[in-house]
Amino acid sequence: xxxxxxxxxxxxxxxxxxxxxTFTVExxxxxxxxxxxxxxxxxxxxxxxxxxxxxxxxxxxLGTHCYKHAWHSELWHKRLxxxxxxxxxRLTRPPNEAMEEFFKVLTEPEDQGQTIEKLVGxxxxxxxxxxxxxxxHLNNTSTITDAPTIRSLKLALNDxxxxxxxxxxxxxxxxxxxxxxxxxxxxxxxxxxxxxxxxGVAGPGSLGSVPETMTEExxx
Amino acid sequence: MTKVVVIPEAFxxxxxxxxxxxxxxxxxxxxxxxxxxxxxxxxxxxQSPLGRVRVESIDPITIAVQGGAFEHAKKPRQLSDxxxxxxxxxxxxxxxxxxxxxxGKPPPDAELTLQQATAWDAYCVGRSDRLGLHPSKARRLYHxxxxxxFTDVADATFERLWNAEHLTWAxxxxxxxxxxxxxxxx
Amino acid sequence: MKKNxxxxxxxxxxxxxxxxxxxxxxxxxxxxxPTGGRVGARLTPDRPGAPDAARALMHGIFVxxxxxxxxxxxxxxxFEVGAGSDDVPFQLKLDMARQCWDEARHxxxxxxxxxxxxxxxxxxxxxxxxxxxxxxxxxxxRLTGVNRAxxxxxxxxxxxxxxxxxxxxxxxxxFCEDWMLADExxxxxxxxxxxxxxxxxxxxxRKRALEFQRIVDKLFSGGGFRGDDEDSPVHLAxxxxxxxxxxxxxxxxxxxxxxxxxxxxRARTAGATxxxxxxxx
Ligand SMILES: [Fe+2]
Ligand SMILES: [Fe+2]
Numbered sequence: 285x286x287x288x289x290x291x292x293x294x295x296x297x298x299x300x301x302x303x304x305x306t307f308t309v310e311x312x313x314x315x316x317x318x319x320x321x322x323x324x325x326x327x328x329x330x331x332x333x334x335x336x337x338x339x340x341x342x343x344x345x346l347g348t349h350c351y352k353h354a355w356h357s358e359l360w361h362k363r364l365x366x367x368x369x370x371x372x373x374r375l376t377r378p379p380n381e382a383m384e385e386f387f388k389v390l391t392e393p394e395d396q397g398q399t400i401e402k403l404v405g406x407x408x409x410x411x412x413x414x415x416x417x418x419x420x421h422l423n424n425t426s427t428i429t430d431a432p433t434i435r436s437l438k439l440a441l442n443d444x445x446x447x448x449x450x451x452x453x454x455x456x457x458x459x460x461x462x463x464x465x466x467x468x469x470x471x472x473x474x475x476x477x478x479x480x481x482x483x484g485v486a487g488p489g490s491l492g493s494v495p496e497t498m499t500e501e502x503x504x
Numbered sequence: 505m506t507k508v509v510v511i512p513e514a515f516x517x518x519x520x521x522x523x524x525x526x527x528x529x530x531x532x533x534x535x536x537x538x539x540x541x542x543x544x545x546x547x548x549x550x551q552s553p554l555g556r557v558r559v560e561s562i563d564p565i566t567i568a569v570q571g572g573a574f575e576h577a578k579k580p581r582q583l584s585d586x587x588x589x590x591x592x593x594x595x596x597x598x599x600x601x602x603x604x605x606x607x608g609k610p611p612p613d614a615e616l617t618l619q620q621a622t623a624w625d626a627y628c629v630g631r632s633d634r635l636g637l638h639p640s641k642a643r644r645l646y647h648x649x650x651x652x653x654f655t656d657v658a659d660a661t662f663e664r665l666w667n668a669e670h671l672t673w674a675x676x677x678x679x680x681x682x683x684x685x686x687x688x689x690x
Numbered sequence: 691m692k693k694n695x696x697x698x699x700x701x702x703x704x705x706x707x708x709x710x711x712x713x714x715x716x717x718x719x720x721x722x723x724p725t726g727g728r729v730g731a732r733l734t735p736d737r738p739g740a741p742d743a744a745r746a747l748m749h750g751i752f753v754x755x756x757x758x759x760x761x762x763x764x765x766x767x768x769f770e771v772g773a774g775s776d777d778v779p780f781q782l783k784l785d786m787a788r789q790c791w792d793e794a795r796h797x798x799x800x801x802x803x804x805x806x807x808x809x810x811x812x813x814x815x816x817x818x819x820x821x822x823x824x825x826x827x828x829x830x831x832r833l834t835g836v837n838r839a840x841x842x843x844x845x846x847x848x849x850x851x852x853x854x855x856x857x858x859x860x861x862x863x864x865f866c867e868d869w870m871l872a873d874e875x876x877x878x879x880x881x882x883x884x885x886x887x888x889x890x891x892x893x894x895x896r897k898r899a900l901e902f903q904r905i906v907d908k909l910f911s912g913g914g915f916r917g918d919d920e921d922s923p924v925h926l927a928x929x930x931x932x933x934x935x936x937x938x939x940x941x942x943x944x945x946x947x948x949x950x951x952x953x954x955x956r957a958r959t960a961g962a963t964x965x966x967x968x969x970x971x
Contacts, residue, residue: 324771327787332691332767334790335760335821338701340797340811347759347794350766354787361780394691396701517718551719555739571719577746578707578815580717618738642808643745650741650858687859 305426306492312433313367315421317375318383318486319440320360324376325387326410327353332391337399339458345450352443359436366432379487386410386478393471400458401471407451408468409475410485415444417490424492506533507543517550518571518581525574528588535635536596539603548574557591559613562602567595590639593632594625601628601673608673619680622651623665627676630666641666657686693768697818697825700760705812706753711819711909733850733923735858743923744854744863745809751847752800753816754840758877759793761824761836762786769829775895778829779888785880792873803866823906830888834899837881839906842931842944844874846916849927875934882935908947917948 295301307315330350337343364372378384390410393401422437459465484490508529510522529546538544545566552570560566573591576584601607601624610616610624626648629639645662652658661679665671702708733743765786769778801811823835848871855863889896911917916924926948931941 324783328766328783329691331763331765331787331790334763335695336691336699336701338703340703340756340801343701343756343759344794344797347763347790347797350763351787351791354766354784358784391691553717553719555742577813578709580709580713580815581719618736621738640808640810642805643742644808646745646806646808647741650735650744650860654859654861 301427303426303428305430306424307421307426307430309367312425312430313364313369313375315417315486316360316363316367316433317369317372317377318379319417320357320364320372320376321378322383322410322414322485323353323357323360325391326406327351327357329387329391330406333402336394336396337402338396339399342399342403342454342458345454349447349450352447356436356440356443359440363433363436378482379485380482382478382482383485383487386475386482389475389478400455400464400468403451403455403458404468404471405475407448407455408472409479411444411448411451413479413485413490415441415448417485418444420491421486506530506538506540508533509543509545511545511547512550515548515550518575518583520548520550520571520574520583524583524585525588528585529592532589532592532637533596535637536593536600536632538596538600553580557595559595559599559602562599565599567592586638589637590632593635593637593639594628597628597631598624606672610673610676617680618651619683620676622647623661623676623679623683626662626665627668627671630668633666652680652683653687655683655686658683691767694825694827695764697822700757700818700821702816703812705810707812707815709815709817711817711822714817732925733854735854740854740858741807744851745804745807746814747847747851748800748804748807749809749814750817751844751851752797752804752811754820754844755793755796755800757818757821757824758836758841758844759790759797761821761832762789762793764824765829765832766790776827776829782829782833782884782888785884789877789880792877796870796873799866799870803862806862819909826902828895828898830885830895830899831902833881833884834903835906837877838885838936839903839910841874841877841881842907842934842936843910843916843924845871845878845930845934846924846927848874849930850924871930875930878931878934878936904943904947907944908951911944911948911951917952918945919949919952922948922952 327350330346330353334343334346334350337346361372361376364375369375378387390405393405418437418441422434422441425433427434455468459468483494488494506529508526510525510529513522515522525546525548529544533544534540542565545564546569547560547566548569548571550571553572553575554570555573555575556568556570557573558568560568569591574583574588576582576587598613602610610620613621616624626644629641629644632639633641644666645659648662649658652661661683665676665679668675733740733747737743763786765778766783769776769783771777771780771783804811820836820840823840824832826832826835848867852864852867852871855861855865855867885896885899889899916922916926918926926941926945928941932938
């Protein structure tokens, strides 16, 4: 071993973390509050749907995924006070009314014959949007100051990718006719349009740049 | 065709039809190859939802059945054709063996050990399967493992009994002895 | 999707057939002589029908797991986070989501275990009583009825099955029950903890919840299916219940309830037998 008294660089040569990041503490808390709200709405919906889907494999997957999103919401809930938000409920809110509308439409399907719609809303629209927002956040926050958020984002993203794959494969296995392809596409289109207005799971700026038509964030 | 008598003639606690049981029993008896000139008496204890079946005597052939054995597992108090065929396929093979002097002299049903009964059942139900009566092999294997051990020897013995024809009581006893020695801790 | 889904809307594929409690209770065979009724003897390997009894019981557990999954899922959906009497704390919802995952695993375990035991999915009828208890509109009553009464019963059943697996030497059965039992203890504990926390300032509500639990407990001790007696098919798992937050007094009370239910069933049997003898005479 080298001389223990010899001075060493505080950042090892392979440690490329940098100080600057895109988000302030306040920006981060706001985004995290939106994440928590979205994760909560999602786990509640998945839990509610379990009893409404007759397909055993889907039923069991939804039950499993329900917990993962509940756990994400808990991660975000615990992160909020660390971001100077001592009342986590205050920031636990949707980014805008369009996001509220999105969840209203997402949870509309209830009948036993609507498993395709239920899955499409979650796995073809919402989860890809969550992956996008989380990835953007992960890649743009300060790798030094915001390490706790990064850790949670990575844990959540790991689940999101797994669940997206599960959900997408279930959809592919369930769709057997042209008519079902169209049903899936129609529901996806309907939800995508609302999501477009919402600007992503963290509102406009979910992916950084804000489209010109969306420069004003609509408070709820 | 074998004559079948079902007791009671009319059921009051369950929705069983004795005529239906008679028809199915006669069909299965023919398939199994019971002598056409014997009479079979099936006494159903309709108040019992349990599923015990016992050959009470061979001459005359008398089978005591707890009602649950013939009952539809999903529709309480309804007769299940599949259950009747499954139960009688197994029991008729046992009777056929008892009537066959070459089979040997097994103890009466009430004196069979659990190992002897399940080993003999495996042999009986395997033959039912080959007659196209569609019994559940997985269920029988589980019964067998419960009685003969969860060992490779038990599984191989089950497979042999299931696929066998023309066994004797001595073969059944030998099968029991083989699985018993595999159950002994080394 | 609406809140508070009625039990008859539970989604199942074509393999499952439902029987209701009324049908079971009004079965005219109940209480007719020594072999009448559904309740058999203790689940021990020396019973000739033990493997089939274990298979049927395991299928009952399987559909119970599906309903437990569905019930926990509905509790995530049916209530808002808040402090009102119709609301629930955020943490309670997280517990229910965790239970969803656990019950989903129990369904997976049950499917594999049933296959191992030679049982087909939907081979036996399904009674939806567990989910019915999970439809109580008061979240405290719902958790008490489901997590303390029914999941408590699950502890007793799993423990009995685990012992059965051990005695017959079925390594798969024993392994599966051991793991499910561990989860059920945490579920019962959730019920005990939330009952205590949510009714700390509301003794009336606690009383109602415990009364609801008693009703559910008694129904499932019906005819002596579960109890402390040597020949009860399913035994009260005292040690695991204590781990799950039951006091000794509470366990004694369930034992008494079971004994009472058993005595009532015996009296009914004796009455029916005497009646039949009188008719015959
Ligand atoms: Fe469970
Ligand atoms: Fe549970």
